[in-house]
Amino acid sequence: MALNLRLLKFKENFNFKVIKLAVIMSFIMITAFSTYADELKSLENQTLQELATIIRQKDEALTRAVNYYVHLSAMSGYEKNLTFLEKALELATSKGDSKDKSIFKQVDIANQVLAKIEDKAVALAKEGKQKEAIQLMEGIEYQESKKKYSEALDSFYKKYGVDTGETESLTSLENKTLKELAVFIRQKDLELTQAVKDYIYVSPTANDDQVSPISDYEKNLEWLEKATELAVSKGDSADKAIFKQIEDENNILAAIEEKAIALAKAGSFI
Numbered sequence: 091m092a093l094n095l096r097l098l099k100f101k102e103n104f105n106f107k108v109i110k111l112a113v114i115m116s117f118i119m120i121t122a123f124s125t126y127a128d129e130l131k132s133l134e135n136q137t138l139q140e141l142a143t144i145i146r147q148k149d150e151a152l153t154r155a156v157n158y159y160v161h162l163s164a165m166s167g168y169e170k171n172l173t174f175l176e177k178a179l180e181l182a183t184s185k186g187d188s189k190d191k192s193i194f195k196q197v198d199i200a201n202q203v204l205a206k207i208e209d210k211a212v213a214l215a216k217e218g219k220q221k222e223a224i225q226l227m228e229g230i231e232y233q234e235s236k237k238k239y240s241e242a243l244d245s246f247y248k249k250y251g252v253d254t255g256e257t258e259s260l261t262s263l264e265n266k267t268l269k270e271l272a273v274f275i276r277q278k279d280l281e282l283t284q285a286v287k288d289y290i291y292v293s294p295t296a297n298d299d300q301v302s303p304i305s306d307y308e309k310n311l312e313w314l315e316k317a318t319e320l321a322v323s324k325g326d327s328a329d330k331a332i333f334k335q336i337e338d339e340n341n342i343l344a345a346i347e348e349k350a351i352a353l354a355k356a357g358s359f360i
Contacts, residue, residue: 172205196242200239
């Protein structure tokens with residue numbers, strides 16, 4: 091599906107800003123994780139609740155990646171997120187009491203079913219069978235496994251007095267170190283970018299009764315803005331300058347994203 095000139099212009103501006111922001115963030119991330127292997131190894135130091143949050147986030151990222159591929163043949167980040175998810179599940183099943191281990195074992199079993207379906211969907215999409223791939227992702231088996239997955243995680247959160255998958259609040263960001271804020275900012279930035287891409291590119295091809303992938307955009311934007319605000323107030327002068335630049339770029343990105351979303355909502359496609 092071709093985009094009209096206004097959306098093409100958005101893509102050019104958006105890609106430029108994303109690249110610029112990525113360069114800034116890569117500089118910051120040198121102080122947090124020097125390599126992908128270090129980032130993966132860092133999972134071993136996470137608490138059980140932190141692992142639960144990572145597991146939910148990576149599962150959602152995997153689902154988005156596969157849906158994006160079956161609609162547009164554009165896979166991004168699937169293998170990396172799958173590796174993180176599997177490692178987090180492995181660690182989670184080795185921690186906590188017997189009930190915790192049982193819960194994460196259920197999550198692991200559901201995840202294996204989801205991974206097999208996702209692999210089949212990607213294979214079908216590679217063969218040009220997009221319709222069959224989409225049907226597989228929207229099928230009863232996938233949705234039921236997703237339900238079991240979520241219910242198991244919810245039971246873990248409920249055990250510790252948390253009713254949803256959100257183990258953090260905006261105020262909890264104030265206790266994060268500058269390194270942790272840098273990681274959090276990068277994560278939320280990627281989630282925002284993916285949400286906008288999904289809405290613009292996937293929504294026009296989806297069924298009318300499907301939930302819009304933009305639903306978490308405002309929430310993630312609020313988190314990103316709060317984390318960046320806190321980061322600007324921490325660290326030395328060089329750190330403050332870097333995060334101030336990131337904050338300025340975030341404001342530009344948010345303005346472009348909002349325009350793109352408005353265009354997509356108005357059906358600006360040809």
